[in-house]
Amino acid sequence: MRRRLVLLALVALTVLAPAAAAEQRASLIEIEKQVMCPVCGTLLQLAESPQALREKAFIRRLIAAGKTEAQIKDALVAEYGDEVLALPQGSGFSLSAYVVPIVAFAAAAVALALGVMRWRRASNGKSEKDAPDIGPQGEDADRLDADLARYDL
Amino acid sequence: MRSSIAVLAVLAVVGLLVFGLVSKGSSGVEVGDPAPSSPLPRLEGGGDGSLADYKGKWVLVNFWASWCVPCKDEAPALEKFQRQHGGPGFTVVGIDSRDLSGDGSEFVRRYGLSYPQLRDGDGGAAHDFGTTGVPENYLVDPTGKVQWLLRGPVDEQYLRDEVAPFLPEGKS
Numbered sequence: 411m412r413r414r415l416v417l418l419a420l421v422a423l424t425v426l427a428p429a430a431a432a433e434q435r436a437s438l439i440e441i442e443k444q445v446m447c448p449v450c451g452t453l454l455q456l457a458e459s460p461q462a463l464r465e466k467a468f469i470r471r472l473i474a475a476g477k478t479e480a481q482i483k484d485a486l487v488a489e490y491g492d493e494v495l496a497l498p499q500g501s502g503f504s505l506s507a508y509v510v511p512i513v514a515f516a517a518a519a520v521a522l523a524l525g526v527m528r529w530r531r532a533s534n535g536k537s538e539k540d541a542p543d544i545g546p547q548g549e550d551a552d553r554l555d556a557d558l559a560r561y562d563l
Numbered sequence: 564m565r566s567s568i569a570v571l572a573v574l575a576v577v578g579l580l581v582f583g584l585v586s587k588g589s590s591g592v593e594v595g596d597p598a599p600s601s602p603l604p605r606l607e608g609g610g611d612g613s614l615a616d617y618k619g620k621w622v623l624v625n626f627w628a629s630w631c632v633p634c635k636d637e638a639p640a641l642e643k644f645q646r647q648h649g650g651p652g653f654t655v656v657g658i659d660s661r662d663l664s665g666d667g668s669e670f671v672r673r674y675g676l677s678y679p680q681l682r683d684g685d686g687g688a689a690h691d692f693g694t695t696g697v698p699e700n701y702l703v704d705p706t707g708k709v710q711w712l713l714r715g716p717v718d719e720q721y722l723r724d725e726v727a728p729f730l731p732e733g734k735s
Binding site (some may be wrong): 448449459460461463464465470488489490491492493494 | 573628629631632647661662663664666684686687
């Protein structure tokens with residue numbers, strides 16, 4: 411029984427370990443979607459300029475050297491600066507690229523909600539104060555009541 | 564109160580648009596303008612360098628990149644010009660722009676370039692000069708002003724005819 415368990419564990423390790431390693435391994439296709447070709451101003455994935463080809467070769471060399479995706483992106487930033495990243499980094503001034511739209515959206519939502527509340531309050535007050543009496547008045551009302559009484563079952 | 568907020572909002576939007584246009588539409592340096600001289604790392608390491616380090620000299624600033632074919636064509640002419648005229652009164656300064664540092668160093672070795680090389684990985688200096696690509700060449704006088712520029716490659720004859728007349732006589 412014990413031997414079987416050990417054997418099972420070994421089999422699981424041989425099957426799962428390479429899969430986990432493959433999962434962590436950086437891929438050119440994935441990185442190309444996240445970085446820019448600085449000369450062309452487009453995603454590296456879409457670029458075929460001489461500079462883009464050099465950049466792709468650089469990434470391939472780093473992948474072959476076993477670097478992770480994060481290490482490769484750091485190396486690209488060291489070569490070309492922050493603008494090589496298609497999405498700004500989530501730290502320092504670049505963080506504002508994420509924070510500002512969220513804050514602006516929240517502020518707009520609050521302003522809209524306040525505006526709607528104010529408008530509804532104003533229109534409610536107005537309807538209570540200025541709403542005309544609906545329905546027949548005076549003699550018409552008496553006649554309507556009489557008619558309704560006549561058809562009352 | 565409400566109208567002043569609306570006016571402020573409109574002004575803010577207009578201000579952002581103007582800022583965007585101004586910061587994007589850098590027209591670049593022209594003859595007579597001071598040459599931008601922000602510090603840049605030296606291509607072969609060893610700290611930073613700047614065009615300001617060459618005040619008092621004529622400097623031929625050459626923007627290049629290792630992946631650029633015309634840059635390969637003009638490199639031997641620039642090196643020859645440096646050997647003929649380089650000295651206390653003149654130097655060529657290369658600026659390797661938007662290039663991998665390893666590829667840039669390999670380019671310098673392959674063409675045996677002996678003049679100083681700065682590295683402009685993020686293209687900041689190219690933007691300051693308003694370059695439209697590589698190669699581009701700017702002749703900066705001893706006071707730091709641009710006296711001549713060519714948005715394209717140079718060759719031996721062009722350097723002899725257009726740049727040499729500006730320089731102090733012979734090899735300084």
